[in-house]
Amino acid sequence: MDRHDGFREFVLARQQALMRxxxxxxxxxxxxxxxxxxxxxxxxxxxxxxxxxxxxEAYTRKALVNQYISxxxxxxxxxxxxxxxxxxxxxxxxxxxxxxxxxxxxxxTRKQRAVIVLRFWEDLTEAQTADALGCSIGNxxxxxxxxxxxxxxxxxxxxxxxxxxVAR
Amino acid sequence: xxxxxEALKDLAEEAPPVSLVxxxxxxxxxxRRTRLAVTAxxxxxxxxxxxxGATVFWPRGGQVATPQREGTVPDLPDGKVGAIGxxxxxxxxxxxxxxxxxxxxxAWQVVTRTGTTYRVPxxxxxxxxxxxxxxxxxxxxxxxxxxxRAAQAHVVRDLVxxxxxxxxxxxxxxxxxxxxxxxxxxxxxxxxxxxxxNHKEPGLLIDMRTGKAVSIPREYxxxxxxxxxxxxxxxxxxxxxxxxxxGGGKPVRFEGAYINFSELAxxxxxxxxxxxxxxxxxxxxxxxxxxxxxRTLRKVPVRGLPKRSGIxxxxxxxxxxxxxxxxMAGKNNSTYLVNVNTGKARHLADYPHHLKTRLILPGxxxxx
Numbered sequence: 001m002d003r004h005d006g007f008r009e010f011v012l013a014r015q016q017a018l019m020r021x022x023x024x025x026x027x028x029x030x031x032x033x034x035x036x037x038x039x040x041x042x043x044x045x046x047x048x049x050x051x052x053x054x055x056x057e058a059y060t061r062k063a064l065v066n067q068y069i070s071x072x073x074x075x076x077x078x079x080x081x082x083x084x085x086x087x088x089x090x091x092x093x094x095x096x097x098x099x100x101x102x103x104x105x106x107x108x109t110r111k112q113r114a115v116i117v118l119r120f121w122e123d124l125t126e127a128q129t130a131d132a133l134g135c136s137i138g139n140x141x142x143x144x145x146x147x148x149x150x151x152x153x154x155x156x157x158x159x160x161x162x163x164x165x166v167a168r
Numbered sequence: 169x170x171x172x173x174e175a176l177k178d179l180a181e182e183a184p185p186v187s188l189v190x191x192x193x194x195x196x197x198x199x200r201r202t203r204l205a206v207t208a209x210x211x212x213x214x215x216x217x218x219x220x221g222a223t224v225f226w227p228r229g230g231q232v233a234t235p236q237r238e239g240t241v242p243d244l245p246d247g248k249v250g251a252i253g254x255x256x257x258x259x260x261x262x263x264x265x266x267x268x269x270x271x272x273x274x275a276w277q278v279v280t281r282t283g284t285t286y287r288v289p290x291x292x293x294x295x296x297x298x299x300x301x302x303x304x305x306x307x308x309x310x311x312x313x314x315x316x317r318a319a320q321a322h323v324v325r326d327l328v329x330x331x332x333x334x335x336x337x338x339x340x341x342x343x344x345x346x347x348x349x350x351x352x353x354x355x356x357x358x359x360x361x362x363x364x365x366n367h368k369e370p371g372l373l374i375d376m377r378t379g380k381a382v383s384i385p386r387e388y389x390x391x392x393x394x395x396x397x398x399x400x401x402x403x404x405x406x407x408x409x410x411x412x413x414x415g416g417g418k419p420v421r422f423e424g425a426y427i428n429f430s431e432l433a434x435x436x437x438x439x440x441x442x443x444x445x446x447x448x449x450x451x452x453x454x455x456x457x458x459x460x461x462x463r464t465l466r467k468v469p470v471r472g473l474p475k476r477s478g479i480x481x482x483x484x485x486x487x488x489x490x491x492x493x494x495x496m497a498g499k500n501n502s503t504y505l506v507n508v509n510t511g512k513a514r515h516l517a518d519y520p521h522h523l524k525t526r527l528i529l530p531g532x533x534x535x536x
């Protein structure tokens with residue numbers, strides 16, 4: 001019995017889900033992998049405490065988001081093309097949504113991007129999002145509002161989203 | 169589910185499969201070993217100092233914590249080696265089936281202009297707390313600056329003469345935080361070190377000869393040291409400060425957000441940078457900025473870069489009208505020489521794709 005068995009089990013079960021979150025945050029597979037790996041390296045050190053009286057997944061997600069936000073400003077390796085493909089017969093709608101969304105996300109601030117990922121991908125409530133980001137609920141509301149406004153501005157194709165900004 | 173949620177879900181599905189268990193545990197063990205080694209060394213040194221009244225000693229290099237001496241790449245020998253073209257941090261070993269990931273052999277390596285590669289085991293790669301530590305290469309590739317655990321200070325190695333100078337200013341390993349930065353002057357006399365970019369800890373401009381250190385305000389990041397002047401940039405409002413190495417001078421403010429600053433051009437007053445909005449739009453464009461007035465002199469669309477690539481960094485000037493830029497296109501990293509009058513880019517060199525964020529080019533700040 002290895003003392004890392006519990007950690008191994010956790011990572012094997014949850015690494016792909018966490019990788020998806022990291023990918024949505026970082027926007028690049030290599031950076032996402034670096035981000036997740038550096039966070040998991042820290043999680044191993046706290047594993048005995050986390051497994052005893054914590055919520056490892058929530059802790060890891062929180063660490064992931066905060067590490068992403070605290071990365072220094074540096075050029076993003078995402079190079080969104082200035083002209084996304086036209087909507088048309090050659091691409092299905094989902095593919096175009098994905099391309100447009102990727103480009104729009106690249107233009108959000110890190111905190112706005114994190115809020116979008118936590119609220120609309122992780123499906124966290126405002127309170128849970130505030131806890132993950134270590135900020136107030138009011139700040140989450142404000143960031144969400146600005147992020148969605150920016151998304152509507154950047155991706156008019158997606159403005160029929162009718163996103164519910166209702167607090168949960 | 170809304171269309172946004174669907175699109176996020178589809179985008180998330182693009183994330184490649186990963187197997188990070190072993191890498192995370194290996195990373196944790198490496199950090200733990202390093203921490204224990206440092207503690208042991210500190211304890212031993214303290215014991216020696218207190219019980220025998222003897223000179224405090226330190227073991228050589230980072231070997232205590234990084235037992236990765238085997239391999240085909242030789243260690244950097246003492247003496248004359250010759251100028252280097254670039255430095256890079258080796259990646260973790262990943263087996264073809266991604267089941268084995270080994271980060272124990274990660275090290276800084278340098279490649280000479282004649283193509284010989286050397287490991288530099290004395291250059292610490294990460295602190296005991298896991299914060300990456302960069303190296304810096306002077307504009308002409310002659311000086312290599314790195315942080316030495318043995319010396320608890322920065323070291324500048326003149327690769328042409330073989331001379332090595334240890335900074336008289338001690339910097340504890342714990343002072344080096346995530347996002348630290350390092351720059352070295354052409355003559356190796358000055359090293360600019362920022363322990364934690366944009367945080368409360370101020371940076372230092374160290375005179376390696378006298379041990380005198382000039383404090384760099386915490387909001388500023390060192391970009392280059394050239395002709396006795398340190399180029400510092402503050403990103404919040406985008407201020408640029410050409411500070412003489414003895415201190416003094418005052419910043420100039422640019423209108424708008426700029427990033428990717430080059431060193432000062434040979435005319436002594438122009439720099440190029442990327443306007444943040446151009447960068448976000450994916451437009452390969454350089455802005456020429458006047459460091460005396462803060463005015464944007466002109467914007468130059470860059471032609472001749474690969475399709476769907478962008479300018480990742482700008483660095484040294486090779487002539488009064490040509491500046492070196494690092495470009496990334498997919499998995500390819502290449503340097504180009506851009507004529508700032510015509511915008512035409514000429515290919516210089518390619519670098520392996522895995523060096524993406526760990527490549528140190530001459531004249532550029534390490535850690536940027």
